[in-house]
Amino acid sequence: MRRHLFLMITLVIVLAGCAKPPSDTDEKPKSFSGRMDLTDSKMKADELVDLNGEWAFYWRQLLEPKDLSSGTEQRTGYIDMPSNWYKHTMDGDKLPRNGFATFALQLRVSDPDQVKGLILPVMYSNYKLWVDDRLVAVSGQVGTDRKSSIPQKSTRVVYFHPQSEQVQLLLQISNYHNYAGGMWEPIVYGSASVIQNKHDWTSAEQYLLLGIIFLSGIYHIGLGSFHKKDSSLFLFGVFCLVAAIRNTTTGVVPLTKLLPNFPWEIGMKLEYITLYLMVLLLALFIQRLFPEESLRRFTRLTFVTVIIYSVLTMALNADQYYRILIYFQLFMAAALLYAMTVFVRATLRQREGAFYAMIGFSVFMLTAAFDLFRFLFTTTAQIVYSLGVVTFIVCFSFVLSKKLAVSFKMTQQLADKLVELNEGLDKKVRERTFVIEESNKKLEKLNRQLREWSMVDGLTGVSNRRHFDDFLSSGLAISREEETPLTLLLLDIDNFKRYNDQYGHIQGDFILQEVAQAVKSCLVPEDGGLAARYGGEEFAVVLPRCGKDGAERTANNICEAVRQLQIPHVQSEAGIVTVSIGAATVDSDADKDYKKLIELADRNLYKAKSRGKNRVCFD
Numbered sequence: 117m118r119r120h121l122f123l124m125i126t127l128v129i130v131l132a133g134c135a136k137p138p139s140d141t142d143e144k145p146k147s148f149s150g151r152m153d154l155t156d157s158k159m160k161a162d163e164l165v166d167l168n169g170e171w172a173f174y175w176r177q178l179l180e181p182k183d184l185s186s187g188t189e190q191r192t193g194y195i196d197m198p199s200n201w202y203k204h205t206m207d208g209d210k211l212p213r214n215g216f217a218t219f220a221l222q223l224r225v226s227d228p229d230q231v232k233g234l235i236l237p238v239m240y241s242n243y244k245l246w247v248d249d250r251l252v253a254v255s256g257q258v259g260t261d262r263k264s265s266i267p268q269k270s271t272r273v274v275y276f277h278p279q280s281e282q283v284q285l286l287l288q289i290s291n292y293h294n295y296a297g298g299m300w301e302p303i304v305y306g307s308a309s310v311i312q313n314k315h316d317w318t319s320a321e322q323y324l325l326l327g328i329i330f331l332s333g334i335y336h337i338g339l340g341s342f343h344k345k346d347s348s349l350f351l352f353g354v355f356c357l358v359a360a361i362r363n364t365t366t367g368v369v370p371l372t373k374l375l376p377n378f379p380w381e382i383g384m385k386l387e388y389i390t391l392y393l394m395v396l397l398l399a400l401f402i403q404r405l406f407p408e409e410s411l412r413r414f415t416r417l418t419f420v421t422v423i424i425y426s427v428l429t430m431a432l433n434a435d436q437y438y439r440i441l442i443y444f445q446l447f448m449a450a451a452l453l454y455a456m457t458v459f460v461r462a463t464l465r466q467r468e469g470a471f472y473a474m475i476g477f478s479v480f481m482l483t484a485a486f487d488l489f490r491f492l493f494t495t496t497a498q499i500v501y502s503l504g505v506v507t508f509i510v511c512f513s514f515v516l517s518k519k520l521a522v523s524f525k526m527t528q529q530l531a532d533k534l535v536e537l538n539e540g541l542d543k544k545v546r547e548r549t550f551v552i553e554e555s556n557k558k559l560e561k562l563n564r565q566l567r568e569w570s571m572v573d574g575l576t577g578v579s580n581r582r583h584f585d586d587f588l589s590s591g592l593a594i595s596r597e598e599e600t601p602l603t604l605l606l607l608d609i610d611n612f613k614r615y616n617d618q619y620g621h622i623q624g625d626f627i628l629q630e631v632a633q634a635v636k637s638c639l640v641p642e643d644g645g646l647a648a649r650y651g652g653e654e655f656a657v658v659l660p661r662c663g664k665d666g667a668e669r670t671a672n673n674i675c676e677a678v679r680q681l682q683i684p685h686v687q688s689e690a691g692i693v694t695v696s697i698g699a700a701t702v703d704s705d706a707d708k709d710y711k712k713l714i715e716l717a718d719r720n721l722y723k724a725k726s727r728g729k730n731r732v733c734f735d
Contacts (some may be wrong), residue, residue, distance in 0.1 A: 147171065147221055149194060154305070155226040155281070164308050166302035167285075170194040172220040175206060178258060179218040179247045195219070198237075200298040213435065215297065216260055223285065223305070228278040232309030236274065236370065237301035237530070240294040241267035241380065246286040247276040252346045256380065262292040267380035269365070270372040273315045275308050290583030293380065295438035315368075325505060327361055332509050333357035336516065348404040349516055355397040356509065362390035384434045386443065389426050394452055396422040402455055405471065406462040414454055421447055421626035452481055476511025479504045485567060573649040575625060576632035584656055586650035591660045592708045602708070603667035603701040605657035606717040607635065607674065610694045610729040613652035614687035625691055628653065633676040638670060645670075655695075664701045664734060669733050671697045671732040679730075694730035697723060701734070 145154060147169030154165060178640050195204050202213045225232065230481055234252075236245065242256025242265060252274040259265030276283075291297025305316070333356030340350025364371040365387040399418040403410045425444050429437045459477055462470035483504025550558040562677040571583035579587070588604070595602040609615075609631055616624040632647070635655055643662070650656040657674070659667050675695060682691040698721025701709050716735070724733035 117390070117660060119304055129721075130656065144168070149221055151650070152225070153224045155224055162307070164304050164310060164314060166305040167221060167223075167305055168197060168302050171197045171287075173204065174218040174220070175201070176213065176215060178216060178260070178290075179220075179286065181246050181284065181286055184220065184284070184286065189218075192217075198299040198302045200240075200296040200300065202298075202556065213296045214262075214292050216265075216288070217297075218257065219287040219299070221285045221287075223283040224281055224284055226281075228281050229306040231275055231277050232283075233273060233275045233306060233308040235304040235311060235315060236272040237271050237299070238271060239289055239299050240297050241265070241269075241291045244288040245274070246284075247274070248279055248284050250276065254277060257414055258288045258290045259292070260290070265290045265292045267291075267293040268372065268685045269369055269380055270376070271368050272320075273311060274309070280307065291648065293434055294384075295435045306533065309398050315442050319368050322363065323370065326363045326370065328506060329356050329363060329509065330360040332513060333360060335680075336513070339516075346404070346519065347353075347666065348401055348519075349360040351397055351401040351404060352512060352516060355394060358390050358393045358397060359505075362387060365390070365728045385429050388429050388437070389604045391448075392422045392429075392509065395448055398455065399451065402458050405473070406458055406467055409465070409467070411454075414451075469518045472511045473515045476515075477507045479506035479511075502511050573632075576629050577647050578632045578636055578655070579646055579648035581648065581651060584646065584650065584658070587646045587648075588633065588658050588711055588713075591658055592710060592713070595660065595702070596708050598661075600661045601663045601701055601703045602713075603659040603662045603664070603699060604713050605659070605667065605671050606698045606721045607631075607655040607657065607673070607695045608721055608725070609653040610690075610696055610725075611685065611688045615657065615685055615693070618685075618687050630681055631678055631693070631695065634681060636673050638673045638677050662701075663703075664699075664726060667699055667701055668734060671699050675730065675732060689728070690730050696724040697732045698722065698724055698731045699732060699734045 124369075145156060145165060147167065149170055150172035152169060171194065173192045174189055175192040179189050192206060193204075195201065197219065200213075201211050201215070201217055203470060204211050209321055234245075234247075236243075236253055242258050243253070244251060244255075244258050246251040253272045255270050255272065256268030257264070257266035285303075287299075289297060289299065296457050304311070306314070329344045336352075336353030336356065340347065343349055357483065364374075365383055371383060371386075375523045396418055399415045403412065403415045421444070425437075427442075428440065456474075456477060459474035460469060463474050463735060469575065532649075571579055573580040579637065593603055609627065612624065612627070615627060626651075632649065632655065636647045636658060639647055639657070644660050645662075648656050648658075657670070658668060662670070675697060678695045679690075679692060681693060683692065685693045688694065697721065698717045700713055700716035700720060702713055720733045724731050727733065
């Protein structure tokens with residue numbers, strides 16, 4: 117245990133060293149009286165500079181570059197930036213939190229032929245920025261009252277090519293929605309390549325952190341859904357998802373990059389409500405994780421506090437609920453101390469995974485403090501905070517994984533015993549399953565055969581009337597869709613009643629079978645045609661995608677194939693069994709109707725009969 121505590125203390129010291137404040141010898145440039153000299157030879161080419169210091173300040177004036185050049189402006193004074201203007205006094209009185217102003221800074225830059233860049237932080241609550249005479253960035257809509265002012269929370273990266281060594285920055289800001297207006301973080305200046313590199317690293321860091329938190333949330337919610345007896349998994353997953361949502365509203369604000377027109381008021385409420393929910397979910401999670409070391413009264417108090425603050429945040433404006441946020445921050449600090457107390461007690465009692473939970477939470481608390489007071493440290497504080505969040509998630513994932521591993525081990529032991537008890541039963545089940553599978557195969561084969569029989573005429577072996585109706589209907593639909601022709605042939609055995617009277621019905625059935633096979637032999641399977649018994653001694657042939665010329669050849673081939681059978685028929689004019697065929701081909705959509713097609717083919721069949729039989733008749 118002592119070794120573990122020593123490891124934790126060492127880790128905290130290392131992280132604290134990562135965020136040491138800058139030394140006095142590493143003095144950064146600052147602006148004075150609205151001017152800033154960035155040509156110092158000590159500055160490195162790859163160095164980024166915060167544009168801190170005195171900016172020219174024009175209260176309740178929305179100036180543009182032409183106004184500065186005309187000299188009509190009235191400077192209020194100089195204001196230290198970054199800053200909120202309500203801290204500035206004018207005529208002995210502090211300025212109000214709401215209003216509008218213009219800020220100006222004259223830069224003297226080195227290497228003016230080089231493209232420069234600016235990283236613009238979130239400003240409250242909207243702004244316009246000009247570099248020299250060019251408008252380079254707009255966030256929301258700057259206005260002179262609440263109606264004309266449209267807030268937006270977003271970050272920007274802009275690039276510009278200096279016209280000379282002198283570069284004029286002109287910044288308009290208005291605020292009628294947030295607690296206070298102004299620039300809360302500095303604008304960062306540097307060469308375009310360095311600015312781009314800084315922006316890419318910052319964005320990559322935040323998106324990577326967002327991905328880790330989001331995937332961890334999905335993973336643990338999935339585990340909790342399948343392991344409902346232990347709600348700590350589900351609570352931790354929801355905590356991660358809420359943290360991921362909040363992550364989209366801070367830093368480079370991924371939410372407004374994905375949805376540029378996302379409402380500012382909703383985004384601000386989302387940022388704070390997710391913070392409240394994170395505290396509540398953390399309290400519930402700790403309660404489920406270490407119930408004997410936790411206090412239910414504190415969890416209930418957290419629940420009530422979060423509900424009250426969430427309702428107030430939804431009901432009030434940003435400049436109102438922001439004023440009471442300090443009290444929640446104090447409560448949140450107390451909640452973090454309470455959580456640390458629970459982890460320490462659980463560790464001393466040697467609860468499963470408590471030590472790793474204490475390490476992860478300690479790192480998280482330390483880095484959260486760095487983030488809260490990052491203006492006291494170097495720019496590496498944000499990197500340390502990301503490391504703390506990742507360490508927190510990894511440690512608690514490890515704790516939950518150990519709990520799952522113990523549960524899985526017990527489950528495996530029970531499963532092994534159950535396997536031993538059910539070996540005989542498994543054998544019987546397999547045998548029974550085999551019998552059922554064989555029965556299913558036979559049943560499937562029988563069903564397939566029944567389906568085939570339901571579409572085939574039992575006497576002739578060709579398709580029956582039911583299959584013919586379905587095939588013709590679908591063929592007409594395809595013909596309309598593809599804009600292709602379709603032909604229907606109706607066949608009738610000539611003088612079939614006389615044949616039955618002369619030779620008997622048994623011989624008549626034989627004739628039906630022979631004629632059906634002759635018809636079927638004249639169809640090419642690849643063409644997709646269908647031969648069917650239409651009724652009695654009548655047969656039908658459907659020829660998809662077949663025009664009049666092809667259909668006529670097929671019909672004549674059928675007539676010839678029947679004649680080639682040379683079946684004697686003394687009651688027929690030809691002396692042998694023959695057929696008459698009525699054909700109908702449709703090309704236009706208007707004619708592609710089921711009943712019209714059959715009526716047309718039937719009329720042509722009647723014509724073939726009336727003209728002497730043993731022939732084909734088209735329109």
